[in-house]
Amino acid sequence: MLKVGVIGASGYSGEQLLKLLLAHPRVTLAAVTSRSQAGKPLSQVVPFLRGQDRGLAFVDSDAAALAASDIDLFFLALPHGAAAEFAKALVPAGKRVIDLSADFRIADLATYEKYYGNHHAPELLPGARFVLPELAPPSWKTEAKLIAAPGCYPTSILTPLLPLVRAGNIISLKHIVANSYSGVSGAGKKAQEMYLYVERAESIKAYGLVKHRHLAEIEEQLSLGAGGSPIAIQFNPHLAPMRRGIATTITVPAAPGATIDALYAEWKSVYDGRPFVQILPTGETPDTAHVTGTNRVDMSAVLDERTGNFVITSVVDNLVKGASGQAVQIMNLWCGFDETAGLV
């Protein structure tokens, strides 16, 4: 059994990660830290875990002690900035680290700092890898010391879009429009008026226009996929009255002569046999409710002959494939476990 630790586990992604790790057949959850909840049993803070927390309690976060422990792999479920601080202690100590924050998602330091401010551990960037498991070059498993798990919006956008950008002859690289609708857990567990039940029920609204932070990793990945030529997309995030789930709808002009069959052929060449990407036939559309609790991306596309656009739709559970499930999938692959261990 692999010994794992979770640093900063009191938010919604952290809770989901605890659920997945406590039920995982190949790991032992050895430490769970939270500055604000230290001393409390897991199930007191995460009542879903009643009867399942094996007596574990939150402990305070002490980077040096964790670096000196016998824990093999750490998940960082911290805000950006704080994550880098822990990585600085753990990576040099030889620990495997999977970071759920933005700190190591962006290879280009200047881009990071434009969106997030000062980087707390730029020296770790060369050894870090952004790993969307279905799309990252396989060398990451041996090269990386530190893995950045992608964000929720980026996962829902890159999974359908990046293979098409890479293919080169299927879609236009201009006029890409991605509208995403996220369940409220995407905002984190924040006691703010705008996230109250009464405010969010029956409510859809756009927010974060026009420069949401997730653009940084989306556009860097797309640009890399296009051989380095910079791609800018229109990304419009929204809040929707759901607890979980992201529904993304992408409109992009088809490349001259490109067909819906060509698009599907490209997708299938990349995703056939991958358990966590499910491609629906053209004409069907995915549904956030069908992926709740799963690590899947469900997606489909249709060609609008009138406009010449492809309309691509994808759904994920923001807390699973969009965060903690993907982190577990990364661990599974990195550590040689079955890719689907502990996941559905």
Next chain:
Amino acid sequence: MLKVGVIGASGYSGEQLLKLLLAHPRVTLAAVTSRSQAGKPLSQVVPFLRGQDRGLAFVDSDAAALAASDIDLFFLALPHGAAAEFAKALVPAGKRVIDLSADFRIADLATYEKYYGNHHAPELLPGARFVLPELAPPSWKTEAKLIAAPGCYPTSILTPLLPLVRAGNIISLKHIVANSYSGVSGAGKKAQEMYLYVERAESIKAYGLVKHRHLAEIEEQLSLGAGGSPIAIQFNPHLAPMRRGIATTITVPAAPGATIDALYAEWKSVYDGRPFVQILPTGETPDTAHVTGTNRVDMSAVLDERTGNFVITSVVDNLVKGASGQAVQIMNLWCGFDETAGLV
């Protein structure tokens, strides 16, 4: 007091219309028909109306009898096709008719038939007017015999977009992408599995891609606004887990040199003083929950300097400004009442 009748009032739009008319200070609700509910008191079918239905019951629909009655104005809350049949009896009898169906929204017969099949009363089309009250040429009040109230999606799209198309120098007429998210009442009161609570809660999904029927009236109006040059837009409708409301987000390239100030100036020139269109400052975004039960469109826009696109967001209550409230607003203006009578 104006005597009004509602034909086909047992769906969600019909219910909303009954609420508005029963509380309206200038009208007497004189007849309410429903084939399926004939004989039942209004409040038995629409329990919201308990204590308010003034003893009214649904009656069966008899077009000839209604045409011979002393009722001044009829609202048709029927499926397309059925609406035209009633209009054929009522309009020649000199009744004012406001139709909430699609039958008279599209001036071009061929376009109508491409989306909806055979038209049941094409002879009435020349006398009919599509009236989005804030945008229709004012002559409709005297010319029209028959008013087509716009659909819910078209109202949410045309209100922000049509003035910009008409202006000519603010937006591109290509690459217009409109994503709309509708509450479930938009689908009508249909006992189908896909509209069950358990299926729709926590669920967002696209549907009707890529040729939703509302495109017919949206594109006809936009094309007329562009002086006749045909405009095709990408319209992506979705179902969202709300009872009511439509949130529309439109991405459109700015015309060369166009600024956000120019866009707002155009909007203000059209909408200043109009009670039911509220323009939010750039940077704020409207929220479906804020217009529930109102006849308003709330909208705003932002210019994305990175992409050169305007991102425009608008919200309506699909059953009020998107259907019954707008029909009442049309009646108010047509009959010389205060525009806001009986509406908020």
Next chain:
Amino acid sequence: MLKVGVIGASGYSGEQLLKLLLAHPRVTLAAVTSRSQAGKPLSQVVPFLRGQDRGLAFVDSDAAALAASDIDLFFLALPHGAAAEFAKALVPAGKRVIDLSADFRIADLATYEKYYGNHHAPELLPGARFVLPELAPPSWKTEAKLIAAPGCYPTSILTPLLPLVRAGNIISLKHIVANSYSGVSGAGKKAQEMYLYVERAESIKAYGLVKHRHLAEIEEQLSLGAGGSPIAIQFNPHLAPMRRGIATTITVPAAPGATIDALYAEWKSVYDGRPFVQILPTGETPDTAHVTGTNRVDMSAVLDERTGNFVITSVVDNLVKGASGQAVQIMNLWCGFDETAGLV
């Protein structure tokens, strides 16, 4: 037009009150105070009111200035304690005051202090009246200087129950069990973790067991109805995943020989002709969704022959009949307006 003011209007009840008063045909809203929102236009804080706020802004609360103003009637939408402070300034100045807090709901000072702590204006209690309009002795209209509008739970419980207690021969006064389920707005607009969307969706839980504050007024009123013999009931409040609404289910043993017809006859003798109490036939059950936005109580009862219990169900909108609508109804009756003015 009556000049009215609202003190402390930034919570959910206050918002609802503003909506009702701005649309009321007989009143002019002359002042709206809020310490936290002073200086902001109403519609900035309550976006529902965009286009309807007549240029009004929140002002800071200055009791002396309000007492000296030409405003005729004040609504206090404040926490208990704070309400008494304003009443102390306004009542002696001859203003009519309708208080939505608990400060003057309980005639017995000792009971008040057991549930709420020190009373800030006990000298006003003799002139105050607890007015559930359908049940209060009619003399209140001339005697009272200060009206306490009942709470939301008490309205849902007392409306069906108090007439039966008064009748004396229909129900047992022991073993009364009232379970109530409230929408989240009942908790007020509090930025606390437990009221977040993600926490409350898909969640029902009991709270406030076993001594919720509303018991004080419920039991005092029931005991007065029983001629002074003290009545204690089991009151179990719960939070339910709705924005609004209270559903109450009361189980109470039938008195020996009492029939369902006797119960209905009693209800009808009290409520016939009252627009805001709607009695459903035995066997039907009311639904919170049917009273949303209305000032109604819908209610029904059934006799369980197996157990000898009556099961009584009632529903209200906690923000309307349970708070602001009832306050407007009280104003209507107090000032000689039509009871239903501005209400549905």
Next chain:
Amino acid sequence: MLKVGVIGASGYSGEQLLKLLLAHPRVTLAAVTSRSQAGKPLSQVVPFLRGQDRGLAFVDSDAAALAASDIDLFFLALPHGAAAEFAKALVPAGKRVIDLSADFRIADLATYEKYYGNHHAPELLPGARFVLPELAPPSWKTEAKLIAAPGCYPTSILTPLLPLVRAGNIISLKHIVANSYSGVSGAGKKAQEMYLYVERAESIKAYGLVKHRHLAEIEEQLSLGAGGSPIAIQFNPHLAPMRRGIATTITVPAAPGATIDALYAEWKSVYDGRPFVQILPTGETPDTAHVTGTNRVDMSAVLDERTGNFVITSVVDNLVKGASGQAVQIMNLWCGFDETAGLV
């Protein structure tokens, strides 16, 4: 690996059962039948299962063929009546059968027929056992040929209440009132107007008063627990705006001298060490959202000194501990697997 089959798997309980069995470490899902869905892949009907259905398709239900197959154990997820028909074929063939319908939950034939009409296989009743695993006498594992899994409401009521009835000196056996609030999936996947999203959102209403079918098994079990003296309770079921979950609140007079400590001691003597019953401290209350997807009952109690009543609250996921999860738990125990295998 145990070979199992599911008969009638197209409803919500059936879907949940498929999820659990496909992920279960000790069983092979060998056959899944549905008359209405025969021929379709599982994941076409249950999109949650995309990528996980191992190529399985629904087959038509042929009792004789199933009896002759090499499948070891069958789950019946059928309406009552239909379940008995299948049991008649499978039990004599030596198959283990776990029935999720009401057909074998009630030992007394006359009671069954009063609530459900004619029994289709009364000859199987003597060999059948009603098994709430934490409360059934352990002999069921060897004696039974056919297990009736309890209903959702009964599980939420009997788990806290039956031990107290059995104890004899803790609660009164009169004046027991149980109010239950169920998510909409409890009604099954029925395309009826009353279960539409628009009807059920923001809606709580009582239904099935005063003789819900689940009373039959609740009262039979309680009466057996009381040594045969008949117990009648007031059971008030309600629909609540959730997909899943049941929240039950029970009010019962304390027996003379009984304390909250005595109640907790009794509970602990029965449930200590049982993974699927979690007892919360007095003063805390359970929450449906905390057990969603789990096989747990969370429960607590408080003594109201004012009324002399215990107020007991419990929550379950109606589709898991209230149906399919409990059926899997029964299988686990019956077949000698770990009780928690495949469950959380």
